[in-house]
Amino acid sequence: MEGGAVALALVPEFQTSPGMRDILPPESARWRRFVHVFAQLAQGAGYGQVVSPLLEDLGVFQRIGDATDVVTKEMYDFVDKGGRHVALRPELTASICRAFVQHRPLTPWKVWYTGSQFRYEKPQRGRYRQFDQVGIEVLGADDPNLDVEIIALGWEFFRALGLQKVTLLLNSLGEPSDRAAYVAALKAYFEANLQSLSEESKVTLQKNPLRVLDSKRPDDAALVAAAPQIAEFYSADAAAHFAAVQAGLAALGIPFTVDSKLVRGLDYYRHTTFEYQGGTLDSAQDALGGGGRYDGLVESLGGPPTAGIGFALGLERTLIACDDEGVFAAPASEVDVFVVDTTGGLEALQITAQLRALGLSADRAFENRSMKSQMKGADRSGASYAVIIGSNELDAGTAVVRPLRAERAPDGEGVQFTIPRSDLLQYLQKALT
Ligand code: HAM
Numbered sequence: 001m002e003g004g005a006v007a008l009a010l011v012p013e014f015q016t017s018p019g020m021r022d023i024l025p026p027e028s029a030r031w032r033r034f035v036h037v038f039a040q041l042a043q044g045a046g047y048g049q050v051v052s053p054l055l056e057d058l059g060v061f062q063r064i065g066d067a068t069d070v071v072t073k074e075m076y077d078f079v080d081k082g083g084r085h086v087a088l089r090p091e092l093t094a095s096i097c098r099a100f101v102q103h104r105p106l107t108p109w110k111v112w113y114t115g116s117q118f119r120y121e122k123p124q125r126g127r128y129r130q131f132d133q134v135g136i137e138v139l140g141a142d143d144p145n146l147d148v149e150i151i152a153l154g155w156e157f158f159r160a161l162g163l164q165k166v167t168l169l170l171n172s173l174g175e176p177s178d179r180a181a182y183v184a185a186l187k188a189y190f191e192a193n194l195q196s197l198s199e200e201s202k203v204t205l206q207k208n209p210l211r212v213l214d215s216k217r218p219d220d221a222a223l224v225a226a227a228p229q230i231a232e233f234y235s236a237d238a239a240a241h242f243a244a245v246q247a248g249l250a251a252l253g254i255p256f257t258v259d260s261k262l263v264r265g266l267d268y269y270r271h272t273t274f275e276y277q278g279g280t281l282d283s284a285q286d287a288l289g290g291g292g293r294y295d296g297l298v299e300s301l302g303g304p305p306t307a308g309i310g311f312a313l314g315l316e317r318t319l320i321a322c323d324d325e326g327v328f329a330a331p332a333s334e335v336d337v338f339v340v341d342t343t344g345g346l347e348a349l350q351i352t353a354q355l356r357a358l359g360l361s362a363d364r365a366f367e368n369r370s371m372k373s374q375m376k377g378a379d380r381s382g383a384s385y386a387v388i389i390g391s392n393e394l395d396a397g398t399a400v401v402r403p404l405r406a407e408r409a410p411d412g413e414g415v416q417f418t419i420p421r422s423d424l425l426q427y428l429q430k431a432l433t
Pocket of ligand 1: 126287317
């Protein structure tokens with residue numbers, strides 16, 4: 001059929017791989033602003049940016065924990081041309097710890113980052129194979145006040161975007177020995193009730209009993225609800241650390257809910273863990289970000305015993321939450337001035353260069369199009385002013401200035417005027433700044 005043939009002809013040979021997306025303007029401008037807002041907050045709190053490689057030795061990421069899906073199922077790993085087994089990073093915490101061990105910076109080392117991560121997941125809304133994060137990590141400071149500073153920074157960031165529905169979940173996994181005792185108790189509990197556990201959770205139980213607590217399956221709900229609680233296993237130090245974190249958050253007026261089932265998907269956590277929930281997405285994708293303490297990770301990468309804590313926030317998921325709440329819209333992509341030149345294009349070349357040198361944004365048409373077509377381009381550009389150079393203006397050394405927006409046209413929208421070319425830049429600079 002004709003329609004079908006047309007549709008087929010329109011399908012390009014190459015498209016993005018599943019779970020990977022092109023971010024086009026104006027959405028890309030929103031991404032830039034997102035990172036800018038985060039960077040301002042982080043820099044303002046004494047964090048410096050680390051730019052890490054996209055690719056590391058696979059072993060770096062294996063330290064995240066071999067009981068996690070991220071390591072066992074989702075890694076983009078391959079052997080490079082030099083025979084090294086490498087992987088695209090699935091997250092940045094392990095890379096930051098590797099960098100710490102490699103460069104031995106002074107502590108506390110307070111850093112922030114942004115960039116793409118790769119996980120071979122089943123793509124759906126808010127879950128991609130390439131996704132972006134912003135995050136912070138602090139290495140070398142074991143102080144519950146730092147946990148509070150970090151959690152508060154994430155909280156402030158969501159506020160800065162305008163999000164109102166984000167909630168904070170908090171938990172502590174205790175000392176490694178507390179956690180180990182808890183895992184053993186959980187395992188015994190679930191094994192004693194194996195007949196009531198879903199088939200999927202039976203598999204999870206063999207790999208990581210903690211992750212069974214994450215099960216969203218209705219048939220597991222009753223058993224998970226009655227499972228032993230981590231708080232029963234806290235050492236005195238772990239309990240004191242957790243109490244101090246809660247007191248700090250209360251002092252800052254940050255509301256939180258203690259969720260003893262918050263175990264998170266990565267294995268390196270101990271003591272504080274936390275998650276920011278968006279409140280608008282499906283529960284499996286509702287975590288906008290999360291983090292916690294990972295005091296043993298640096299050591300497992302060959303460094304000295306070093307305290308560590310941080311978080312990462314998902315850029316795409318957070319922007320979906322912004323859409324759902326109707327905040328942090330994409331900025332309008334507008335230039336200040338659009339130059340229309342029907343004399344061949346050299347005038348537009350010069351005027352746009354001069355305007356840009358003055359710090360104004362300027363665009364123009366190419367290919368010597370008709371006046372009508374160039375004016376359409378001017379309208380589409382969202383410019384405040386069109387500058388028009390035709391052969392009359394070129395001969396007379398003048399330019400026509402046409403305000404394109406009502407607020408720029410005191411004499412009425414679309415009312416244009418002619419000024420000497422020598423006054424043009426000064427006029428526009430004054431009008432636009
Ligand atoms: P995570 O919980 O694996 O933690 O990821 C943090 C955030 O990244 C998630 O809450 C989510 O918003 C986003 N995210 C994760 N996977 C995907 C995906 N497939 N598609 C879209 N967004 C995704 C970490 O990555 C830890 N490194 C956080 C951390 C830092 N812990 C301590 N320091």
